[in-house]
Amino acid sequence: MTTPSLDQAESQVASPLVQTATSAPAESPLPTAAPTPAHKPVRRPWAQRLAWAVVFTGTAIASALGGGLLATTTPLPSWLSSDSSQPLDLGELWQSGFRYRVTRPVNIVLMGIDEVRTADQSEPDDLLAGRTDTLLLARINPEAGKLSLLSIPRDTRVEIPGEGTAKINHANLVGGPEAVAETIQANLGPVPIDRYVRVSTGAFKELVDLVGGVQVYVPRRMVYTDHSQGLYIDLQAGWQTLNGDQAEQFARFRGDAQGDIGRVQRQQMLLKALRERLTNPRIIPRLPQIIRVMLRYVDTNLSLEEVLALATFSLELDSDSLQMVMLPGRFSETGEYAASYWILDEAASQQVMNDFFGLDTVALLSNSNARAVSQLRIAVQNASEDADVAREVARRLRQQGFENVYVVADWPGTTRQTQVIAQRGDIHSAGVVTSVLGLGAVVADSTGNIESDLTIRVGQDWSSAATGTQ
Known part of the structure; x- marks a missing residue:
């Protein structure tokens, strides 16, 4: 992936991804800002004053369960620091921030990262160095007015460049966001990865509690214990309003034949339920608390202008504009490999990349492998x-x-x-x-x-x- 350095990306006053309401559209394509090879997140000064746009697209945090829609943020007014209790002036924020627009389709990799259990909670770097519990590839398409999300199961069998065959959730552990992007490109085709967002699993539980829980349907009694992962799950069947801990249990449950794919489905159910909560006007007074949660758990190489543009785009989306699909494949057979995997269907995956991510160079399905x-x-x-x-x-x-x-x-x-x-x-x-x-x-x-x-x-x-x- 040939990209400018992060220093070069940070020196740009305005990204080619965006334009203001008074500027002409950018002529050059968006250069990919490469994530750092090491695990350490790059934190910009504006990120220390994270804002509220985490609220719309169902936002970012489906961490422990799910990765997230877009951990988008905006700058707070100068009079409000990250630890201020002064209420947000949303009218001022709107007028000052949401004049930016996305000018072309953009692909962003979204990662929900397992917490490293020995991590010092005061060190965000450690919180983002683990395996990806959730991996999403998002395409923001302003021309079509669509947001497409591809869920990539954590157990997907892939080739990690420089590492060999492994589950895709291993890529962040060995090489951070850059390794994740390169692994996606090596296995799904040369799709441009423009930016990344990483969210630690701790964010989701706190966010769900802050919004008063999420309502989901639990299809059956869920009882499951995994001492190695610290999982103790016990949920009743039926419609439930789940608190943060229960929502994480619902997402991480693996005590059925659906395994990792069932997790993907439940993650997306929770993501939609969380979006419904976050878009409720009653949440507005809690925005400062939500902002402080995000300050601890989110890492991204999106620039300020890009984040503002994504915020504007997200606010204009309706429910029909969100497309969520899963990487086509199958469960590995018993004894087929030493570990259990999700084996991607290469032909169907190519079709998904073509239809949803504009990867025109991939080989389309031929008559020999396309079923009627x-x-x-x-x-x-x-x-x-x-x-x-x-x-x-x-x-x-x-x-x-x-x-x-x-x-x-x-x-x-x-x-x-x-x-x-x-x-x-x-x-x-x-x-x-x-x-x-x-x-x-x-x-x-x-x-x-x-x-x-x-x-x-x-x-x-x-x-x-x-x-x-x-």
């Missing part, structure tokens, strides 16, 4: 008040020639609109299925049935369409 839509595994899930609707939809699909259709457990609660969920990023096939059904929305999300290629979550609109009512 009719052969895809399609899970059907009831999310309506009609108990028979999932079986009805499955029967309809089989009549239309779909060969691998099966019904899974109902979704908790109901949804108005049917969704065809492309958890592996295959939005083209999802579109074909919606056309066959005659209704439904294509959703890029990782919460579908793990064993399927597509999940149809049948909403109330199916029964309405069948009876001719609205």
Whole structure:
């Protein structure tokens, strides 16, 4: 990865990534600011006065569980230091900060880092030197108004440049953010990695407690103990408002057959729940406390101008603009390797990189390895008040020639609109299925049935369409 040094990046007055409301768009592409090879984070003076923009995109901290959407920050007014109790003047902050705009698509690697258990809590460097518990590749696309997130399971089997074969969560431990970026490029293709954000796992628990907990659906009783990792999990089934410790338990639970992939799904569920809490106006009085939490736990090489531009972009997003997919692959077979891995599906992964990350140079799926839509595994899930609707939809699909259709457990609660969920990023096939059904929305999300290629979550609109009512 050929990039300018961090010193060079810091000397730039304004990054080519952004423009102010009165400036012309930058003509040159954004130079990648290379993370330092060592583990030590680079902390800018402005980062010592971290601000509140951590609030929107569901923000950054899904650390212990999940990496995070964007640990974005803004500078506080000069009269407010990081330890000040004076309330934030959000009107002044808005007028002074949010005039910056993202000018082109940008890729950012987001890492939730396991705390090193022997770390001195007063030393942030140690808190960010461990393995990645969560790894996300984010693409901010201002032209399309989209934020795409690719979840890369921590157990993904990869080649780490200079280290050999290992799980991808090992890359930060051996080489910091630079090794993580190089590993992604070596295994998923030469996608530009423009910036990085690292968040220590301690941030998530504190943030959840600060916002009053998050509401999620626990599908079944979760009881699990792992003395080596200090995990003691005991959660009841059903809708729950989880505190910080419970939310971490929910994210890190591994006592089922879904393993690491189940963790990815639960992380994204928590991420969405956290975003709902953070975007509630009642959170505003707690922003100074949130800022102080982030001061302890976040490391990034984003410049001030870039952070402000990302903040503005994030505030303009709606729920339909967020796409969350998981790296396609499979669980390794028993005895296939000495350790258990997530084995990436190279052809499907190339398609995801092309569709969501603009990697035009990758080889697209050929006729020899692309399955017909009719052969895809399609899970059907009831999310309506009609108990028979999932079986009805499955029967309809089989009549239309779909060969691998099966019904899974109902979704908790109901949804108005049917969704065809492309958890592996295959939005083209999802579109074909919606056309066959005659209704439904294509959703890029990782919460579908793990064993399927597509999940149809049948909403109330199916029964309405069948009876001719609205």
